[in-house]
Amino acid sequence: MSEILSTASDAFRLIVTGLPIVLLLTFVSFFPALGIGILGGLLASSRVRALRFLVGIYVYIFRSTPFLMFIFLVYYGLPEFGIDIGPVATAIIALSLSHGAYMTEIIRGGLGSLDKGQNEAAIALGFSLFQRLRDITLPQTLMAIIPSLLGQAILIVKDTSLVSVVGISEITRLGREVVIRTNEPFVVFSLLALTYFAVCFVLETAARKLEVKARLVISGH
Amino acid sequence: MAYFEARNVNLHFSSFHALRDVSLSLEKSDVLVICGPSGSGKSTFIRAINRLAGPLSGGAMSFDGADLARMPARDLHRRIGMVFQRFNLFQHLTVLDNIALPQRRVLGRSKAEARARAMALLERVGLAEKASVYPVQLSGGQQQRVAICRALAMDPAMLLFDEPTSALDPEMVGEVLQVMRELAASGMTMIVVTHEMGFARELASEIAFLESGQVVEKAPPGEFFAHPREERTRLFLSQILHHQAG
Numbered sequence: 001m002s003e004i005l006s007t008a009s010d011a012f013r014l015i016v017t018g019l020p021i022v023l024l025l026t027f028v029s030f031f032p033a034l035g036i037g038i039l040g041g042l043l044a045s046s047r048v049r050a051l052r053f054l055v056g057i058y059v060y061i062f063r064s065t066p067f068l069m070f071i072f073l074v075y076y077g078l079p080e081f082g083i084d085i086g087p088v089a090t091a092i093i094a095l096s097l098s099h100g101a102y103m104t105e106i107i108r109g110g111l112g113s114l115d116k117g118q119n120e121a122a123i124a125l126g127f128s129l130f131q132r133l134r135d136i137t138l139p140q141t142l143m144a145i146i147p148s149l150l151g152q153a154i155l156i157v158k159d160t161s162l163v164s165v166v167g168i169s170e171i172t173r174l175g176r177e178v179v180i181r182t183n184e185p186f187v188v189f190s191l192l193a194l195t196y197f198a199v200c201f202v203l204e205t206a207a208r209k210l211e212v213k214a215r216l217v218i219s220g221h
Numbered sequence: 222m223a224y225f226e227a228r229n230v231n232l233h234f235s236s237f238h239a240l241r242d243v244s245l246s247l248e249k250s251d252v253l254v255i256c257g258p259s260g261s262g263k264s265t266f267i268r269a270i271n272r273l274a275g276p277l278s279g280g281a282m283s284f285d286g287a288d289l290a291r292m293p294a295r296d297l298h299r300r301i302g303m304v305f306q307r308f309n310l311f312q313h314l315t316v317l318d319n320i321a322l323p324q325r326r327v328l329g330r331s332k333a334e335a336r337a338r339a340m341a342l343l344e345r346v347g348l349a350e351k352a353s354v355y356p357v358q359l360s361g362g363q364q365q366r367v368a369i370c371r372a373l374a375m376d377p378a379m380l381l382f383d384e385p386t387s388a389l390d391p392e393m394v395g396e397v398l399q400v401m402r403e404l405a406a407s408g409m410t411m412i413v414v415t416h417e418m419g420f421a422r423e424l425a426s427e428i429a430f431l432e433s434g435q436v437v438e439k440a441p442p443g444e445f446f447a448h449p450r451e452e453r454t455r456l457f458l459s460q461i462l463h464h465q466a467g
């Protein structure tokens with residue numbers, strides 16, 4: 001019993017050190033992914049067929065490759081070209097590019113679901129294309145897809161467990177180290193699973209609250 | 222040359238010939254009412270004026286002595302305002318911001334100036350107490366009055382109304398027509414696509430009847446209602462007047 005307790009306290013210590021890295025990786029990857037998603041979504045909705053085609057290829061590639069494969073590709077592949085960026089940058093780039101592809105699809109869908117009358121009104125009032133995007137189209141799109149974006153953030157949290165393979169000391173990797181020391185995989189991984197669950201639960205709850213709020217504002221059509 | 226003039230305007234949507242040699246004009250402070258069955262091209266015509274219907278395939282339009290096709294988009298849109306059938310208020314902005322933001326973005330007015338103008342207009346249409354609510358919280362009639370304020374705040378020289386009361390419940394039509402009536406009385410130049418024949422009879426300087434993308438008949442209201450020349454106009458009038466009386 002005392003062994004389990006000491007294992008649990010080991011695991012607790014690893015959560016305290018590893019969880020901030022999980023949160024940081026999620027946070028730091030979410031915004032570039034969102035940026036890629038906005039750009040990709042706009043290009044995918046463009047009238048220029050070549051742009052739509054290029055974005056389509058990007059999305060297709062990342063949705064059809066396992067994320068783990070892609071981390072290895074960046075981690076071992078870039079040094080072949082003389083680019084050595086280290087594990088943390090590798091993880092952030094891999095997470096951003098991969099989730100950027102999914103966000104592109106989310107934002108493309110959001111843009112497509114907007115009421116065309118909103119854009120027409122802005123044109124009729126004299127807004128420039130840039131003003132229409134900044135003041136009308138993007139705020140409305142983002143508001144409508146906040147739940148999907150937070151859902152994507154949950155997937156990023158879960159994917160951070162895979163970047164342990166390139167040697168980042170996030171909680172999954174630290175957990176494996178504790179298991180090697182203590183030989184108590186069930187206790188350790190149960191605690192880890194609970195930790196991931198707690199983080200995702202918070203995001204899930206926030207998504208639901210915001211969904212209700214967004215529906216109140218955007219429900220005129 | 223008239224204040225606004227369309228000469229032999231043609232417009233195609235791919236193979237569909239939506240406007241056929243439409244020629245219409247009006248003088249400053251006039252109200253031109255356009256009516257006709259659905260699909261007749263009446264909405265397409267006023268949307269073509271402010272470039273929401275795509276490029277003309279023939280003909281020309283002029284406004285205040287200038288060729289509309291050559292006018293920069295921003296000039297055209299700040300001088301010719303539009304009110305839509307479905308209001309198209311910005312759903313994510315409050316009533317006040319719906320009216321203030323375009324003034325700031327397009328006319329470069331300060332926030333305080335734009336808000337003051339917005340409040341003055343809201344008071345004029347009796348909606349000052351709704352300034353801080355979102356469009357979905359308003360009735361259709363209230364939304365349309367806000368949309369009229371939004372267009373007016375840009376100080377347009379001419380206003381286009383695309384079936385402004387067609388999406389409203391019957392009991393709300395009156396409040397929107399009242400605002401339009403006051404606008405016409407104040408000398409606003411207006412082109413109004415509508416089926417409200419009472420409004421047309423009372424305020425129109427001229428009524429044009431469109432069918433299949435063509436102007437079938439145009440006349441001042443007295444003549445238009447009392448002695449329609451064309452059989453198609455008579456048929457349309459008997460249908461619509463019968464319906465509105467019922």
